[in-house]
Amino acid sequence: MLTNYLKITLAVMKRRKMFTFITLFGISMTLSILIVLTAFYEHIFSGNYPEVNRDRCLYATLLEEQNTKEGGMRRGPMSLYYINNYIKTLKTPEKTAFSTVPNTINIYGNGKKLRLFFKYTDPVFWEITRFEFLEGKAYTQKDVDNNEQVVIINTDTRDDYFGKGVSAVGKTMEINGQSLKVIGVIRGCPITRLVVAADLYIPYHLQKRASEEVKEYNGGYTAIVMAKTPADLPKIQQEYAEVVPRIPLLTYGGFTPDRLNAGLSTYFDSIVRDMFFGSGDGSARARFYLFVTIFALLFMSLPAINLVNINISRILERASEIGIRKAFGASAQKLVTQFVIENIILTIFGGLLAILISAVFIWWFNSSHLIPYADLAINWTVVAVALTLSLIFGLMSGVYPAWRMSRLPAVEALRG
Amino acid sequence: MIHLSNIEKVYRTETIETLALNNISLSIEKGEFLSIMGPSGSGKSTLLNIMGLLDEPTKGRIRLDQEEIDDFSDKKLSRFRNQKIGFIFQSYHLINDLPVLDNVELPLLYRNVSAGERRRLASAALEKVGLSNRMKHYPSQLSGGQKQRVAIARAIVGKPEIILADEPTGNLDSAMGNEIMEILENLNRTDHTTIVMVTHDENMARRTHRLVRLFDGSLVSSNTFVN
Numbered sequence: 001m002l003t004n005y006l007k008i009t010l011a012v013m014k015r016r017k018m019f020t021f022i023t024l025f026g027i028s029m030t031l032s033i034l035i036v037l038t039a040f041y042e043h044i045f046s047g048n049y050p051e052v053n054r055d056r057c058l059y060a061t062l063l064e065e066q067n068t069k070e071g072g073m074r075r076g077p078m079s080l081y082y083i084n085n086y087i088k089t090l091k092t093p094e095k096t097a098f099s100t101v102p103n104t105i106n107i108y109g110n111g112k113k114l115r116l117f118f119k120y121t122d123p124v125f126w127e128i129t130r131f132e133f134l135e136g137k138a139y140t141q142k143d144v145d146n147n148e149q150v151v152i153i154n155t156d157t158r159d160d161y162f163g164k165g166v167s168a169v170g171k172t173m174e175i176n177g178q179s180l181k182v183i184g185v186i187r188g189c190p191i192t193r194l195v196v197a198a199d200l201y202i203p204y205h206l207q208k209r210a211s212e213e214v215k216e217y218n219g220g221y222t223a224i225v226m227a228k229t230p231a232d233l234p235k236i237q238q239e240y241a242e243v244v245p246r247i248p249l250l251t252y253g254g255f256t257p258d259r260l261n262a263g264l265s266t267y268f269d270s271i272v273r274d275m276f277f278g279s280g281d282g283s284a285r286a287r288f289y290l291f292v293t294i295f296a297l298l299f300m301s302l303p304a305i306n307l308v309n310i311n312i313s314r315i316l317e318r319a320s321e322i323g324i325r326k327a328f329g330a331s332a333q334k335l336v337t338q339f340v341i342e343n344i345i346l347t348i349f350g351g352l353l354a355i356l357i358s359a360v361f362i363w364w365f366n367s368s369h370l371i372p373y374a375d376l377a378i379n380w381t382v383v384a385v386a387l388t389l390s391l392i393f394g395l396m397s398g399v400y401p402a403w404r405m406s407r408l409p410a411v412e413a414l415r416g
Numbered sequence: 417m418i419h420l421s422n423i424e425k426v427y428r429t430e431t432i433e434t435l436a437l438n439n440i441s442l443s444i445e446k447g448e449f450l451s452i453m454g455p456s457g458s459g460k461s462t463l464l465n466i467m468g469l470l471d472e473p474t475k476g477r478i479r480l481d482q483e484e485i486d487d488f489s490d491k492k493l494s495r496f497r498n499q500k501i502g503f504i505f506q507s508y509h510l511i512n513d514l515p516v517l518d519n520v521e522l523p524l525l526y527r528n529v530s531a532g533e534r535r536r537l538a539s540a541a542l543e544k545v546g547l548s549n550r551m552k553h554y555p556s557q558l559s560g561g562q563k564q565r566v567a568i569a570r571a572i573v574g575k576p577e578i579i580l581a582d583e584p585t586g587n588l589d590s591a592m593g594n595e596i597m598e599i600l601e602n603l604n605r606t607d608h609t610t611i612v613m614v615t616h617d618e619n620m621a622r623r624t625h626r627l628v629r630l631f632d633g634s635l636v637s638s639n640t641f642v643n
């Protein structure tokens with residue numbers, strides 16, 4: 001019986017090319033857009049290479065010094081002075097790493113000008129992140145103590161500066177007027193890993209202006225605080241929240257802040273806050289979710305309505321077929337089963353098509369170098385949920401009209 | 417085989433009521449070949465549809481093959497239509513999305529018949545109506561007479577005890593009409609199938625056992641022929 005339903009479905013699909021096309025197009029386009037969007041979402045928010053510890057890390061990316069009475073605010077990353085005195089001193093975290101926000105630099109190598117992102121980091125940075133070293137190794141506290149003139153580069157930089165696939169460890173690069181020896185080559189990560197991505201990594205002691213000395217709170221650094229387990233994160237946030245109000249306020253020339261705002265956020269919160277909305281983690285997250293939900297609902301409702309519509313007209317159009325089948329012995333239940341199976345088959349076809357389309361798109365995107373080192377991937381949970389949803393829509397929109405039609409006396413269905 | 421008593425059928429629309437059948441009582445014996453005539457709109461199709469359980473009468477009782485039909489569940493009605501009745505419609509009513517062979521297989525699809533057996537029986541039925549060379553065609557690729565013969569093949573494939581034919585020769589030329597009449601006569605003679613046929617053609621009606629005439633929803637006369 002099942003093979004029969006399958007045969008009928010294929011015959012109908014073949015004979016009604018327009019309907020088949022519209023239905024398949026609707027289902028597969030919606031699903032593939034959904035799959036690709038979630039791939040981007042995960043690309044930005046999930047703990048991907050090299051931030052595999054993201055779920056037990058908190059990020060300090062923003063510090064505000066504010067004068068609430070006269071107005072005025074200094075807002076941005078932190079100084080090393082601040083991080084050393086008020087973040088590295090926290091007791092609950094396992095480790096704290098810091099690095100500058102990425103800056104661009106022009107260097108000349110291999111006969112061309114390269115425009116690269118560089119970062120100053122501490123050695124702990126390499127313990128919290130899990131970069132893959134294709135050559136050499138990370139710098140350590142000992143290298144910092146010995147004032148070693150070293151640099152870590154990613155593969156793209158190596159290929160551009162030294163030549164494709166050429167071994168780079170031990171060779172020197174001219175960077176910022178310093179001669180730095182390459183001690184490690186890493187597999188790079190996409191720029192969307194905002195806190196850790198760069199082309200060149202230089203140990204922080206080589207920064208010309210020894211920012212450790214400068215007694216300011218705002219500066220060029222962000223910090224990553226790693227807990228022993230994700231469960232410790234609230235405790236760390238709590239400890240920090242108790243520290244911040246006791247930090248003495250500084251005066252800068254004519255600006256006298258009377259308030260210091262600083263917090264440790266999960267990666268998600270810090271990005272959402274920085275990218276979309278102002279300060280205040282909780283409300284930013286709420287607004288972000290509201291935004292995403294409304295967008296997803298609007299986005300999904302159009303094809304859902306479309307699908308329901310197509311299904312209903314597809315069935316109404318086949319009133320006379322229903323009448324004929326009834327006249328020759330199809331029960332209402334068998335008719336409903338037939339339409340349900342047709343819908344399921346169509347949806348599955350659409351789903352497979354969507355997986356194919358998004359896989360091709362993601363493959364193209366990853367290899368296109370639009371974002372170097374992009375590692376978008378299909379989230380199979382999303383595929384499963386989306387397919388289930390469209391099956392449910394397909395069923396609801398198919399079962400009801402089919403059931404209504406199959407209840408009609410055969411003569412009325414025959415009349416069409 | 418078919419017993420109708422005091423059948424009434426009223427069609428109600430918002431503005432008017434049409435009395436399509438008025439107090440019809442009619443008994444058709446097993447193996448009988450009955451023809452129905454009457455002017456257009458006199459209720460012939462309505463009567464046939466009620467006999468075939470495609471439509472419900474407003475009043476009256478139906479007995480089919482010793483079974484009183486009242487309050488039949490959808491399941492039971494569909495089994496009855498599937499196993500006892502073969503319909504030939506005035507306007508063919510083939511499924512355009514399916515090829516001829518699949519159309520003919522339709523009644524068997526709703527019985528427990530294996531795919532191979534369905535194929536075999538449907539081919540045999542098509543052979544009977546002289547269409548074995550058109551099995552893979554779609555209905556839209558057939559002439560009117562060919563469509564009507566497919567419809568006949570579909571009606572006879574399940575060997576039903578009753579065939580209800582609504583103007584099976586109405587759209588055909590006389591030669592083709594004659595061929596189809598011969599098929600029906602054969603079924604009636606060899607398989608003792610009970611046949612009820614609506615027709616506008618006096619000559620066709622004369623070839624059956626009995627003719628009843630409808631006028632404005634009422635039975636007005638009945639002739640018995642000795643063939």
Ligand SMILES: Nc1ncnc2c1ncn2[C@@H]1O[C@H](COP(=O)(O)OP(=O)(O)OP(=O)(O)O)[C@@H](O)[C@H]1O
Pocket residue numbers: 427428429434435436454455456457458459460461462463
């Ligand atoms: N669904 C309906 N709604 C309202 N009136 C209907 C409906 N079906 C049939 N009728 C009316 O019932 C009467 C009988 O119709 P029926 O189709 O049985 O006639 P018929 O004898 O088969 O005619 P023909 O020879 O033209 O096929 C007609 O007056 C018709 O208008």
Ligand SMILES: [Mg+2]
Pocket residue numbers: 460461462506582
């Ligand atoms: Mg009629």
